[in-house]
Amino acid sequence: MNKLLEDRAPTLSAPETTRRAPFELPWRGLLMLGGTLLLTVALVLVPGNLAAQLGAYGYLGVFLLTLLASATIVLPSPALGIAALAGKTLNPWLVGLIGGSAAGLGEITGYLAGLGGSALAEHSRFYPRVEGWVRRWGMLTIFVLAFIPGPVFDLAGIAAGTMRMPFHRFLLPCLAGKILRFVLVAWAGHALGAGGVF
Numbered sequence: 758m759n760k761l762l763e764d765r766a767p768t769l770s771a772p773e774t775t776r777r778a779p780f781e782l783p784w785r786g787l788l789m790l791g792g793t794l795l796l797t798v799a800l801v802l803v804p805g806n807l808a809a810q811l812g813a814y815g816y817l818g819v820f821l822l823t824l825l826a827s828a829t830i831v832l833p834s835p836a837l838g839i840a841a842l843a844g845k846t847l848n849p850w851l852v853g854l855i856g857g858s859a860a861g862l863g864e865i866t867g868y869l870a871g872l873g874g875s876a877l878a879e880h881s882r883f884y885p886r887v888e889g890w891v892r893r894w895g896m897l898t899i900f901v902l903a904f905i906p907g908p909v910f911d912l913a914g915i916a917a918g919t920m921r922m923p924f925h926r927f928l929l930p931c932l933a934g935k936i937l938r939f940v941l942v943a944w945a946g947h948a949l950g951a952g953g954v955f
Contacts, residue, residue: 819843819852820859823939827863836860837906837942844943845950853940860939861903861932867911868927871918881912888916895922896930903934 826836840856890898902910
């Protein structure tokens with residue numbers, strides 16, 4: 758009888774636990790963004806007399822320094838800091854226009870890398886998501902990511918090139934987003950340099 762009851766008794770086993778992959782923060786991306794912001798703030802806080810000395814290089818200096826910073830993968834990028842610093846002594850509208858144009862032209866390297874079938878994207882876990890955004894929203898994605906500081910825009914440029922997005926459909930929203938961002942940063946530098954607000 759006891760044997761029969763044992764056979765019919767439900768067997769209790771330890772509850773099965775499903776293990777979820779722990780949430781991982783994108784440390785590299787956050788560190789790069791943090792480094793860029795710290796460098797920008799540091800350059801904004803540079804004393805006015807040094808900013809005046811840099812003003813001797815004028816708008817050509819802003820263009821060349823921003824172009825080089827945007828065309829190469831230099832992290833943290835000093836491009837925004839250059840615009841903020843130049844905005845202290847130069848016309849912030851022109852600094853924003855020139856710096857943003859240089860930054861947009863510098864991003865052509867990512868587009869060209871995509872045309873060449875860049876393997877850089879294969880090593881990024883964010884690339885499939887960014888490529889999906891570019892495929893779905895096209896020029897709007899390029900504009901928004903060009904406006905937001907961070908390394909994600911490089912992936913959008915590669916995706917645009919890989920998908921053979923027409924060059925003008927990449928460049929125009931890229932320039933618009935970068936110019937808008939650089940105008941705001943140059944005005945922020947101007948306001949801080951003048952010790953006032955906008």
